[in-house]
Amino acid sequence: MSSNRPVLVVEDDVWARLVAVVLDPATTNERRDAYGDFMSPDEPNFGAWCERARQAAGPLYPSDVRLVSSSFDLHTNLPDACAVVVESLVIGPQELKSARHLKLVYKYGTILRNIDLAACKTAGVKVRGVRRRANIACAEHAFALMLALARRLNRLEGLISVERLPPSQRPYRPFDRRHTPGANWARFAGIRMLNTSTLGIIGLGEIGREIALRAAAFGMRVVYFQRKRLSPSEETALSVEYEPLDSLLAQSDWVIPQLPGAVSTVNFIDAARLARMKPGACLVNVARAELVDRAALLDALRSGHLGGFALDPQYEEPGRSDDELLSFDNVVLTPHIAGSPRFNGLADIEEVITGLAQELAP
Secondary structure (H helix, E strand, O other), X not given: OOOOOOEEEXXXXXXXXXXXXXXXXXXXXXXXXXXXXXXXXXXOOHHHHHHHHHHHHHHHOOOEEEEEOOHHHHHHHHHHOOEEEEOOOOEOHHHHHHOOOOOEEEEOOOOOOOEOHHHHHHHOOEEEEXXXXXXHHHHHHHHHHHHHHHOOHHHHOOOOOHHHOOHHHOOOOOOOOOOOOOOOOOOOOOOOOOOOOEEEEEOOOHHHHHHHHHHHHOOOEEXXXXXXXXXXXXXXXXXXXXXXXXXXXXHOOEEEEOOOOOHHHOOOEXXXXXXXXOOOOEEEEOOOHHHEOHHHHHHHHHHOXXXXXXXXXXXXXXXXXXXXXXXXXXXXXXXXXXOOOOHHHHHHHHHHHHHHHXXXXX
């Protein structure tokens, strides 16, 4: 190897680069301070967390951590690597051929389709993955948003007295309790259930699968679309059914686009696809705002074709207080908190570092 320190090649994801913050003394103080500030809402003593993670790393600290963002950078650095951490970069026969010292491929996630498992086995390279807690948090937030829309929580919260009722719900007319229950005494309409409804997920990646697993527990029918259909065994395990995109849009009561950021996915949900959605269906986006054409979205909300919309993160950060989306009573907006709290991501990285230490131990 090029030095006495272990060489770890890490795909340069904004979270995975924490491996370098913890293990590589060459990481700049500017970067350490930036992460300390970023973690402060949930981990006020980031320095102490780093020290705990270093203790778990044992002889892996210090390491030479090389952050790579392309296949070219990956190939350039593989000859010295004893381990590689990847999210989307491919590890196959060509990569393994040049990785003379490689012992471990660590997937920053659980879907291993970018890693040639057979080639790794032949080369004697172990493969591990991590079920990312931040992805689980995003899935939970998707359900929080769906439930908020279904139960109208953003509009009904706190409306517990006659005096607090909006003008549209006045005058108060009590039910005849001699004969009937008293539930929903304020006569609010439009409340929905998730149970027995159809959820359409566009893209069953890491977060899409976490959403599907939870939808089954709610008794929802889950349909999905993506370019490559899952195997029958995967569909059974996730309790999902494949549908072409137009069919998914037409059938679904809830639509969640869970696609990666790319030129091809900008405005993926455009005016034509919004028009194909089932009238009154709701759109929930916990991926990235630009998946949905904003102008077309506003038109669909104004016309009433779209039954509801929820978004995290927003089109601008911070957003504007005069955003027209805030004027709709069937829209729920949250300030980029789906993956929170921060210790989700910190626990993911700590698990990766511990796993690296276990597999690379002498």
